[in-house]
Amino acid sequence: MRSGSDLPRRFVRGIRVVLVLLAAVAVLQPQTPASAQTGVDAGDQLLLVKVRQAGLWEMPAGTWAETRGASPKVREVGAAIMVDHGRLDVMTRQLAAKLHVALPAEPSAEQMGWLNELQNAPTPQDFDRIFANRLRAAHGQVFSVIAQVRAGTRNPEIRAYATVANQAVLRHMTLLESTGFVDFSALPQANVASSAAPAGAALDLRTGDVLTGALLILLVGGATLLGVRYVKSGRLRGGRLRPNSGETHG
């Protein structure tokens, strides 16, 4: 008798636990960034940050190249990179401000290292070689970020911006190569196969989405289990009136 009235109560308790957990998840959800309201996703933000940071070290590098470069070609390329990155930086900051994307104010530690390397170049000839190779490698990295965002962004302003940045960066890669100092064998090889669309890409699913789905199924499963228990216990109570059905241990 006692256990019979206990079952629905336990079910309610179980449901209550689930509800509390649901509420907890709602509270624990990461705060929506301000940029989400302006239709900017993580890739869009990364693009603006990467181009900004590229400019932060390539502008001083270009300025130095203009005065310290041994070869006239390096001096010329340095001036072009300085001017272009100045223009790009203005566009980047304007768009970031409009889309509420926070930008770094300083180059990364790695970029600082490259600047120090340039500054400590023993000879102008060493400077030329370091300048061409470091900038060419860095441009290659930014280039692929631009390409990916240009191809997949949902934001029309980011799309237009990526078009412009793509032109600038492709030009710089070409200019740096024109110095004749770039060691192509030292550049990371294109890894197109591994970056090809993974399973689920056609359905526009990311790994995170798949995982979320799996966990939601687990969750629903748990709730269903509760429901089944409840129904089953109801039947058990009824079972006392029907002697034929024996108790089962599920």
Place this chain on the structure above:
Amino acid sequence: MNRLFRTAAPPAVCLAAFTVLTACQSGTAPGGYSSSAAGSTTMPMEMPADQTDPAKAALRAARAFDLGPVVVDGSGFAVYRYDRDSAKPSRSRCTDDCAQKWLPVRASGDVKLTGIDRDLVGSVTRPDGTDQVTLAGWPLYRFTGDEMPGQTAGQGADRAWFPLSPDGRKIETTTDTWRTDAFRI
């Protein structure tokens, strides 16, 4: 014992699912950028900024990726010409307040030229007695609104101010018109 397990198991499954779920989501959350990684580092060298130094008076034919050939000064800043000035003979009509906003490029000593025809470069004496560099006769200015090398924030101001190409012609192309032109059939 069995009953306890039965009561506890479903919420436990839910809890486990939720915990992982929440952890995953906060892990992939596109949070705002934090510059703390760049933290304590400082720039090894500031951008050269002294454009008033006569020793640095220089003009360079640069080539902006979107504007094409454009004249910049020794620090990479764009120089401008003013439609209300005249080129033949050279004369500046930008004085007083105007010259506070648009800084005449001072002609003192030799101007270092890179990629620019020396025959096109000259100077004109301003109403206040100072000398100003000219290109193809046009008095040259720096715009105080430009903060970066290559920036052309003053382009089209008052429908009279424009950066110049190395032959002294005004540049009316903007990034927008360039982009439209570059990608149309």
